Amino acid sequence: MSKSEGPSKCTWTPNTTLPTVHSTKKNEKPLIMDSILQNIGNTPLVRINNISKSEGLECELLAKCEFFNAGGSVKDRIGYRMIVDAEESGRIKKGDTLIEPTSGNTGIGLALTAALKGYKMIITLPEKMSQEKVDVLKALGAEIIRTPTEAAFDAPESHIGVAKKLNAEIQNSHILDQYGNPSNPLAHYDGTAEEIIAQCEGRLDMVVCTAGTGGTITGIARKIKEKLPHVQIVGVDPKGSILAVPESLNASNITSYKIEGIGYDFIPDVLERPLVDQWIKTEDKESFIMARRLIKEEGLLCGGSSGSAMVGAIQAAKTLGAGKRCVVLLADSIRNYMSKHLNDDWMVDNGFADPKYVNTKTQEEE
Numbered sequence: 001m002s003k004s005e006g007p008s009k010c011t012w013t014p015n016t017t018l019p020t021v022h023s024t025k026k027n028e029k030p031l032i033m034d035s036i037l038q039n040i041g042n043t044p045l046v047r048i049n050n051i052s053k054s055e056g057l058e059c060e061l062l063a064k065c066e067f068f069n070a071g072g073s074v075k076d077r078i079g080y081r082m083i084v085d086a087e088e089s090g091r092i093k094k095g096d097t098l099i100e101p102t103s104g105n106t107g108i109g110l111a112l113t114a115a116l117k118g119y120k121m122i123i124t125l126p127e128k129m130s131q132e133k134v135d136v137l138k139a140l141g142a143e144i145i146r147t148p149t150e151a152a153f154d155a156p157e158s159h160i161g162v163a164k165k166l167n168a169e170i171q172n173s174h175i176l177d178q179y180g181n182p183s184n185p186l187a188h189y190d191g192t193a194e195e196i197i198a199q200c201e202g203r204l205d206m207v208v209c210t211a212g213t214g215g216t217i218t219g220i221a222r223k224i225k226e227k228l229p230h231v232q233i234v235g236v237d238p239k240g241s242i243l244a245v246p247e248s249l250n251a252s253n254i255t256s257y258k259i260e261g262i263g264y265d266f267i268p269d270v271l272e273r274p275l276v277d278q279w280i281k282t283e284d285k286e287s288f289i290m291a292r293r294l295i296k297e298e299g300l301l302c303g304g305s306s307g308s309a310m311v312g313a314i315q316a317a318k319t320l321g322a323g324k325r326c327v328v329l330l331a332d333s334i335r336n337y338m339s340k341h342l343n344d345d346w347m348v349d350n351g352f353a354d355p356k357y358v359n360t361k362t363q364e365e366e
């Protein structure tokens with residue numbers, strides 16, 4: 001995006017009352033792009049037909065397909081925005097090293113922009129995250145450091161702890177910090193939310209979104225509450241995470257989960273939970289099965305958290321009658337999970353087999 005085409009700026013004051021700033025600038029795709037960075041944002045909004053029908057929804061359900069972004073996820077938006085804002089403020093300069101703790105997609109978004117703009121990139125990534133993400137990150141030139149999944153966020157060996165240690169050791173290095181950086185929610189306040197409002201021509205009743213850092217849901221919710229205050233914002237959080245409100249929703253025997261990129265054991269600064277009207281908790285099996293249904297029944301090649309979002313959307317949208325409209329955000333692509341839930345054996349081995357959606361037969365039986 002050249003600067004003139006980029007999103008207009010507003011100031012961001014996290015965890016305060018709603019700002020009165022509005023961004024109206026359109027960010028249209030040019031016929032010929034200067035670089036692939038211009039293919040971040042302006043993602044399609046697609047009607048969900050077959051799943052809506054079989055689930056008996058009366059309202060219209062639309063999917064914001066973030067897997068069409070250049071690097072394959074919603075986090076390309078913040079990777080680009082955090083780097084551009086840091087450059088504009090003079091915080092970083094070409095040749096510096098960027099270090100980021102991430103579940104992978106922010107890393108890919110950052111590494112993509114960093115590769116084109118000439119920054120070194122180090123990613124600290126919990127072991128849980130897929131090999132596919134690691135391979136893409138490496139191909140983009142990033143250095144990867146894996147960290148134990150079970151480490152608490154404030155433990156020195158966690159992905160956050162290791163990033164901080166490296167930052168102290170490496171000269172001219174910076175953690176742009178998606179958990180606290182206002183450019184994270186702003187990318188969605190100026191971009192994703194404006195696009196949804198424009199694509200719906202303002203006719204919209206509910207938005208459903210998962211949360212990791214919470215940047216996506218916070219940025220979308222802020223803008224939509226300003227422009228269309230009647231719209232309900234629904235957050236989706238996996239069982240085993242503590243992001244949902246009221247706190248009682250988070251009580252669960254489940255302590256870990258396999259869906260990547262959503263949920264946390266702390267509340268990130270950029271997540272403004274008062275903007276969310278309702279939270280829905282989801283489990284792995286229903287999410288992975290729904291992610292496969294999105295592929296099989298709608299042709300949407302999205303990832304696991306998209307399955308969680310859709311489980312939440314179906315539940316929440318059942319309260320909407322005919323003529324109402326719900327938008328659900330599908331955060332990333334199946335490309336990240338080719339060896340995971342896309343694979344029948346992986347589904348069976350992890351106890352997620354369901355003969356209706358997973359081929360449980362061995363090759364000899366077939």
Ligand code: PMP
Pocket residue numbers: 073075103104105106210211212213214215216217260261262303305306331332
């Ligand atoms: N889904 C996936 C697959 C992700 O990688 C992320 C980002 N961690 C999210 C959803 C949630 O996005 P956010 O960090 O903006 O809450």
